[in-house]
Amino acid sequence: MRIGILGVHQECNTFSPTPTTLEDFHIRLGRDVLDHWRGTRVEIGGFIDVLNRPDIEIVPILSGWAITKGRILEPEFARMKQMLAESLRAALPLDGMLIALHGAMCSEGADDAEGALLEVVRGVTGPSLPICLTLDLHANVTERMCRLADAVIGYRTYPHIDLYETATTAGEMLLRILAGDPRPRTFLQKVPMIVPGENMQTAYGPFAEVWSYAKSLQTAEIDSFSIFGVQAWMDIAEMGGAVLAVTKREEAKARQFCRMVAKLFWDLRKDFEVHFPSPEAAIKEAVETPGQPVVLSESSDSPTAGSPGDSSEMLRALLQAAPGVPATLWLRDEAAVERVEQSQAGAKLRVSLGGGYDKVNRRPLTVDAEVLRVSDGDFVMTGSQYTGMKTSMGRAAVLQVGAVTVLVSKLPAINIDPQLFRSQGIEPNEKKIVVVKSCNAFRNEYMPFAAKILMVDTPGVSTPNIRSIPFRHVSRPIYPLDEIEFNP
Numbered sequence: 001m002r003i004g005i006l007g008v009h010q011e012c013n014t015f016s017p018t019p020t021t022l023e024d025f026h027i028r029l030g031r032d033v034l035d036h037w038r039g040t041r042v043e044i045g046g047f048i049d050v051l052n053r054p055d056i057e058i059v060p061i062l063s064g065w066a067i068t069k070g071r072i073l074e075p076e077f078a079r080m081k082q083m084l085a086e087s088l089r090a091a092l093p094l095d096g097m098l099i100a101l102h103g104a105m106c107s108e109g110a111d112d113a114e115g116a117l118l119e120v121v122r123g124v125t126g127p128s129l130p131i132c133l134t135l136d137l138h139a140n141v142t143e144r145m146c147r148l149a150d151a152v153i154g155y156r157t158y159p160h161i162d163l164y165e166t167a168t169t170a171g172e173m174l175l176r177i178l179a180g181d182p183r184p185r186t187f188l189q190k191v192p193m194i195v196p197g198e199n200m201q202t203a204y205g206p207f208a209e210v211w212s213y214a215k216s217l218q219t220a221e222i223d224s225f226s227i228f229g230v231q232a233w234m235d236i237a238e239m240g241g242a243v244l245a246v247t248k249r250e251e252a253k254a255r256q257f258c259r260m261v262a263k264l265f266w267d268l269r270k271d272f273e274v275h276f277p278s279p280e281a282a283i284k285e286a287v288e289t290p291g292q293p294v295v296l297s298e299s300s301d302s303p304t305a306g307s308p309g310d311s312s313e314m315l316r317a318l319l320q321a322a323p324g325v326p327a328t329l330w331l332r333d334e335a336a337v338e339r340v341e342q343s344q345a346g347a348k349l350r351v352s353l354g355g356g357y358d359k360v361n362r363r364p365l366t367v368d369a370e371v372l373r374v375s376d377g378d379f380v381m382t383g384s385q386y387t388g389m390k391t392s393m394g395r396a397a398v399l400q401v402g403a404v405t406v407l408v409s410k411l412p413a414i415n416i417d418p419q420l421f422r423s424q425g426i427e428p429n430e431k432k433i434v435v436v437k438s439c440n441a442f443r444n445e446y447m448p449f450a451a452k453i454l455m456v457d458t459p460g461v462s463t464p465n466i467r468s469i470p471f472r473h474v475s476r477p478i479y480p481l482d483e484i485e486f487n488p
């Protein structure tokens, strides 16, 4: 059997000031896909392992992974679709396909960019090819995605530690279809609500309750179910959470299951709300906390939620409220790196940090800094998420500003793994305060050694204050923008 594998990931933030380009995806084709992803604990790594059988030929089609930014520019998305179509045509004939997408990707002119990619796939393969699709838990699932794939399966964890397992589950389902099982269908129930990711973790809290209720309801007729708390920063019409169920022939039961789970998700909507302290209040609490490091997260500037990463608000607050307290943080400033990258370690200079991209929420901060090192900014994720994935923050510099060790890079950086700092010679355990920029995913990696974790409230394009987000296109009414009744 010849089975095609395809993976394209980006979570779009339509409020981001920076558009996404094709270059951001680092597109790989053919054998390059296998060479790059084999052995990783992400979806394509899982596809490769589950298909590792003597009777199966893995046919790599295309892979791409981009950090969160604004919509993909239209000509670039058109080029991506063309590359996908050409690679897929050259790969025919196929017996089945495994596809890993994020589910919250938008291009200019396509709110449902994954649906558009699946249209390209079906346009080449026709409707009869069995396709199993995986999505991120923050996907904005559409009817079109569910119609174009046989089975849709989402992550079951947040922080996401089951990318690999989601992929192998999808792979096993495809192999059962190819062995003669009836083709399943996926039923979708949207839930008209947007909740902050900061309180959407699956191990405890309201979302854990929804998941455990769904597990208690699952019967043999439901082959798989998924629950999606959509990421909040998409200003598009077909926006909202979702519950879906995959079944071979029990449509009524699948629909009933989705409705019941959606009802509990909806009933708990207010429990997801969050209220965070100001930077000054959080720093005061951190300093008073015994032990170290205390981890402060400025999620409103999270690069994995589409913020540019250019906030220097926490640096400003640390220098003012806690001078002399050893701390570290990352921020993005291309101009600052360009200014210092020719310097030797030990050089001292005055430099402006932050405020380069988000002109609404950010202000630059001028500081006196000592250059500690300059590097290419490449690192490999070693924690429990995206394990083994190679990533780059672009050229990077480590600067000492007062008691704060500042990591500055040219590109946005994934802030969930302490390897971000360790790869640049900064040890978080040696700091009293570590600032990260992540909604929730950092918890898995920092919880084992953090003395305390606090979220911080600053404005930004990935703010958890949903009511403050300037939505214009989402279909109304929707919670929490409107007080509505919903009975699935």
Ligand SMILES: [Zn+2]
Binding pocket: 136, 137, 138, 160
């Ligand atoms: Zn996610």
